[in-house]
Amino acid sequence: MAQKNLFPKKLPFRDDRAPIFVIDGSSFVYRAYYAIRGHLSNRKGLPTKAVFGFTQMLLKLLREMNPEYVVVCFDAKGLTFRHDMFKDYKANRPPMPDDLSVQIPYIKEITRAFGVPILEIEGYEADDLIAAIASRMDRPIVIVGGDKDLFPLISERVVIWDPMKDELIDKKKIKERYGVEPQKLIDVRALAGDSIDNVPGVPGIGEKTALRLIKEYGSLEEVLNHAEEIKQKRLRENLIKHAGDALISKKLVELNDKAPIPLEIDFYRKRPVNTLKLRELFLELDFKKLLKELPATKTISYEQYKLVLDFEKVKEIVEKARKAKVLALDLESDTKDPMRGKIVGVSLCFEPPKAYYFPFRHEGLEAQKQLPWEAFSNLASLIEDSSVKKVGHNIKYDLILLARYGVTLKGLEGDTMLASYLFDPTRRTHGLDELSEELLGHTMISYKEVTKELAKEESFARVPLEKAKVYACEDAHVTYLLYEYFWPRLKEETLWKVFTEIDRPLIEVLAYMEMAGIKIDTAYLKEFSREIAEKLKKLEEKIYAVAGERFNINSSKQLGYILFEKLKLPKVKKTPKKTAFSTDNEVLEELSLHHELPRLVLEYRTLAKLKSTYVDALPKMVNPETGRLHTSFNQTVTATGRLSSSDPNLQNIPVRGEEGLKIRQAFVPEKGFLFLSADYSQIDLRVLAHYSEDETLIKAFWQGEDIHRRTAAEIFGISPDEVTPEMRRMAKTINFGIVYGMSPYGLAKELKIGRREAKAFIERYFERYPGVKRYMEQIVAEAREKGYVETLFGRKRPLPDINSPNRTAREFAERTAINTPIQGTAADIIKLAMIKIHQVFREKGVGTRMLLQVHDELLFEVPEKEIEEIKKIVRQIMEGVVELKVPLKVNLAIGRNWAEAKA
DNA sequence: TAAGTGGA
DNA sequence: TCCACTTA
Numbered sequence A: 001m002a003q004k005n006l007f008p009k010k011l012p013f014r015d016d017r018a019p020i021f022v023i024d025g026s027s028f029v030y031r032a033y034y035a036i037r038g039h040l041s042n043r044k045g046l047p048t049k050a051v052f053g054f055t056q057m058l059l060k061l062l063r064e065m066n067p068e069y070v071v072v073c074f075d076a077k078g079l080t081f082r083h084d085m086f087k088d089y090k091a092n093r094p095p096m097p098d099d100l101s102v103q104i105p106y107i108k109e110i111t112r113a114f115g116v117p118i119l120e121i122e123g124y125e126a127d128d129l130i131a132a133i134a135s136r137m138d139r140p141i142v143i144v145g146g147d148k149d150l151f152p153l154i155s156e157r158v159v160i161w162d163p164m165k166d167e168l169i170d171k172k173k174i175k176e177r178y179g180v181e182p183q184k185l186i187d188v189r190a191l192a193g194d195s196i197d198n199v200p201g202v203p204g205i206g207e208k209t210a211l212r213l214i215k216e217y218g219s220l221e222e223v224l225n226h227a228e229e230i231k232q233k234r235l236r237e238n239l240i241k242h243a244g245d246a247l248i249s250k251k252l253v254e255l256n257d258k259a260p261i262p263l264e265i266d267f268y269r270k271r272p273v274n275t276l277k278l279r280e281l282f283l284e285l286d287f288k289k290l291l292k293e294l295p296a297t298k299t300i301s302y303e304q305y306k307l308v309l310d311f312e313k314v315k316e317i318v319e320k321a322r323k324a325k326v327l328a329l330d331l332e333s334d335t336k337d338p339m340r341g342k343i344v345g346v347s348l349c350f351e352p353p354k355a356y357y358f359p360f361r362h363e364g365l366e367a368q369k370q371l372p373w374e375a376f377s378n379l380a381s382l383i384e385d386s387s388v389k390k391v392g393h394n395i396k397y398d399l400i401l402l403a404r405y406g407v408t409l410k411g412l413e414g415d416t417m418l419a420s421y422l423f424d425p426t427r428r429t430h431g432l433d434e435l436s437e438e439l440l441g442h443t444m445i446s447y448k449e450v451t452k453e454l455a456k457e458e459s460f461a462r463v464p465l466e467k468a469k470v471y472a473c474e475d476a477h478v479t480y481l482l483y484e485y486f487w488p489r490l491k492e493e494t495l496w497k498v499f500t501e502i503d504r505p506l507i508e509v510l511a512y513m514e515m516a517g518i519k520i521d522t523a524y525l526k527e528f529s530r531e532i533a534e535k536l537k538k539l540e541e542k543i544y545a546v547a548g549e550r551f552n553i554n555s556s557k558q559l560g561y562i563l564f565e566k567l568k569l570p571k572v573k574k575t576p577k578k579t580a581f582s583t584d585n586e587v588l589e590e591l592s593l594h595h596e597l598p599r600l601v602l603e604y605r606t607l608a609k610l611k612s613t614y615v616d617a618l619p620k621m622v623n624p625e626t627g628r629l630h631t632s633f634n635q636t637v638t639a640t641g642r643l644s645s646s647d648p649n650l651q652n653i654p655v656r657g658e659e660g661l662k663i664r665q666a667f668v669p670e671k672g673f674l675f676l677s678a679d680y681s682q683i684d685l686r687v688l689a690h691y692s693e694d695e696t697l698i699k700a701f702w703q704g705e706d707i708h709r710r711t712a713a714e715i716f717g718i719s720p721d722e723v724t725p726e727m728r729r730m731a732k733t734i735n736f737g738i739v740y741g742m743s744p745y746g747l748a749k750e751l752k753i754g755r756r757e758a759k760a761f762i763e764r765y766f767e768r769y770p771g772v773k774r775y776m777e778q779i780v781a782e783a784r785e786k787g788y789v790e791t792l793f794g795r796k797r798p799l800p801d802i803n804s805p806n807r808t809a810r811e812f813a814e815r816t817a818i819n820t821p822i823q824g825t826a827a828d829i830i831k832l833a834m835i836k837i838h839q840v841f842r843e844k845g846v847g848t849r850m851l852l853q854v855h856d857e858l859l860f861e862v863p864e865k866e867i868e869e870i871k872k873i874v875r876q877i878m879e880g881v882v883e884l885k886v887p888l889k890v891n892l893a894i895g896r897n898w899a900e901a902k903a
Numbered sequence B: 001t002a003a004g005t006g007g008a
Numbered sequence C: 001t002c003c004a005c006t007t008a
Helices: A023-037 A049-065 A080-087 A104-113 A126-136 A148-153 A169-180 A182-192 A207-217 A220-225 A233-241 A243-253 A275-285 A290-291 A311-322 A365-371 A374-383 A394-404 A415-425 A432-439 A465-492 A495-516 A520-546 A556-566 A585-591 A598-614 A657-666 A685-692 A694-702 A707-716 A724-740 A744-751 A755-768 A770-786 A805-843 A864-880
Strands: A021-026 A069-073 A140-145 A158-162 A167-169 A305-307 A326-333 A344-351 A354-359 A389-392 A412-415 A632-634 A645-647 A675-679 A789-791 A797-798 A849-853 A856-864 A890-897
Touching: A021 A023, A021 A049, A023 A049, A023 A104, A023 A126, A049 A104, A049 A140, A069 A126, A104 A275, A104 A412, A126 A140, A126 A148, A148 A158, A148 A394, A158 A394, A158 A520, A167 A243, A167 A770, A169 A182, A169 A495, A182 A207, A182 A220, A182 A243, A207 A220, A220 A415, A233 A243, A233 A394, A311 A344, A326 A394, A326 A465, A326 A755, A344 A374, A344 A465, A354 A374, A374 A432, A374 A585, A389 A394, A389 A465, A394 A412, A394 A805, A412 A415, A412 A465, A412 A495, A415 A432, A415 A465, A415 A495, A432 A465, A465 A495, A495 A632, A495 A849, A520 A598, A556 A598, A585 A598, A598 A657, A657 A805, A675 A805, A675 A864, A685 A694, A685 A724, A685 A770, A685 A805, A694 A707, A694 A770, A707 A724, A707 A755, A724 A744, A724 A755, A724 A805, A744 A755, A755 A770, A770 A789, A770 A805, A789 A805, A797 A805, A805 A849, A805 A864, A864 A890
Parallel strands: A021 A069, A021 A140, A140 A158, A305 A354, A326 A389, A389 A412
Antiparallel strands: A158 A167, A326 A344, A344 A354, A632 A645, A675 A856, A675 A890, A789 A797, A849 A856
């Protein structure tokens, strides 16, 4: 919203006083509403198309014209003097649609927030107000609008600017276009009439004839006076017969300039933009792009940030903090990995804008100025005091770091990162800095900025205390402000339940799992790596021999050259970005029918991937202190509510094929322990059965049938015992496709059949499972109406494209609408089970630890003696965690490694 | 379909 | 940044 004083449009006025820009508000509201295709709504389902279009127009005007005087005119409610005169005036106009009228208050608020005065007077239409301003304000006037009805107002002193067409219409233009003075357009319209506004006019006369007549006689009255002279019979008769109508019409279309408008120029003065208010409105309306363009206006003062260097002061602050409503807390460490770093300092904020930084382990010249480590216990006692509510941003990190110092955080009120995620799980990131920028309008100091004078390998511990203070205090401060932002919003929605009953309690469970880690057999992996290296070497030589030259097989570019240029193999398809020809699995599979090279490359790739991603990478990530692998479970990444795992990702460890199993064998329990794997059987399909209430599906699950076999029997129209393995495989793919929201196209590709055939399969499926079809139609309709979908527990996912005019985008949103409630509900179910299991484990004080979650599977490390007890607990909790219309079923397996525990 | 990782 | 590949 740069307020540069540029007048890019040359305004054709002799008068060089600043013009008044008079905006035809009502016409823009309608234009935005009807002109923008598709549908736009915010996360709550409020339609926003007109607000958006209007806002863009206003922005364009303010940017390009930078007006000193400006006003938006709106139609007032109720009848105008025109109705008194002619009761059918505008009788053909339908009333304002509901989904437009709800937007009007927002449009007005935004206008005010931009500092633009609003004019609205009972009994008058916007056009009349504009006419009054144009004729009675002695100033240059720019009417902002595009409506032809306003053309008669144009004069030496009045022009019209249409920001949408970017067209400036002045007197000269009108004369060129119509050949008459602007005011005469009234007479033209009176003769021609207007069916939209129900202005009668004279039958048989259109704009062309009207113009000709007015040009000839000068005015409507003169035309009527000379009606007798007109040669054409029909025209003459009509003019004489309908002279009265024509005169009434003139009264109707004549713009009334008598409206009691404010005459003081000060009323029209542009006021400053209220960025805070705009931000609030844009946030509510979900105008993300506009939000980003708002300047960061909020300046947070760092003046009240205190560096605490004195033990006595620590005690004082801790005592004060105990009485705080909520304490925002942030730990500074020297690594990103909470399983490795040490605590360098602690920041607190409980009375914003005050905040405190407690440095403990900084390095360098100032080290001796810091707090003695004993002071940390004072903070620890505060952190362990469950009566003091804490919030943090990504608090799991702090939880783990603290736990390594033997400190257990109690009284967790929540996590602002999680709050942001629940509020909109499709956001790209939930980083403190981005949220601060976008939601608070405050630009934070970046980590990069703070550490820029440091050498590459140096950590936060090397940051000078003053600088560290500002950075750390700002983190705690902004966290507090985000807490104030999100909490009321979460409480307002169904999200509060998901937050307090699922995601918040899960934080601690995940922290435990990450801290537990998992053991891998590094010696075994080393040996395996050597074996693969050998195989790769042989394959490599063979590939070079077949290709006739040496090249980098890992480079898809070089491989593409060999396959398509040198060997002239058919180019099957392009890469998704269309920048090159694809060399992916599917393509190589097909090409292997023509040549032996693709097969070899396929084999090489599988092995190379296995080696680099798993066999070689995993041992490097073993924590030297614990001797185990500690993944990080991210709770705020996926759009559906699933978890994700990284550093390393333990949710995509291979399972298929011989080599895959060999890698799973490297994951082993501690001595004296066994692995117990518990996975939900067909949880997605069971959730689908619950949602759809499909009788066949529900019955199949209650009878414990093999669901893919049942599906095969249904779609092939045979009995279950007649189903061949091939049929079952196809049915399985279809079930899979339904749950993952696969398109008919995707299904065709997966089954390697024609698209029509795939479509026929899907149709057959819907015939046999009509409830599923009903569910899909219903959920898509609901999504269209609300603009979002939700899980059984109220977790939401916005679907902005659900009404998009772009078919691809819309269909994608539709598949998402079908899939998210299913996958998200399944994710909620397993999260709930994890929370309960963790709780029972702690109550019973068992030695068993939950190690991993892989979407529908949990992996435990169980002392041999506890096996039977734990099996019982796990099954009972997982199967009983919610009651659906179908039973939940869990498969348990025990093993001395992860491969065994899968069978 | 979605997410993470490795290699160029 | 793009591509390919692993899991669910």
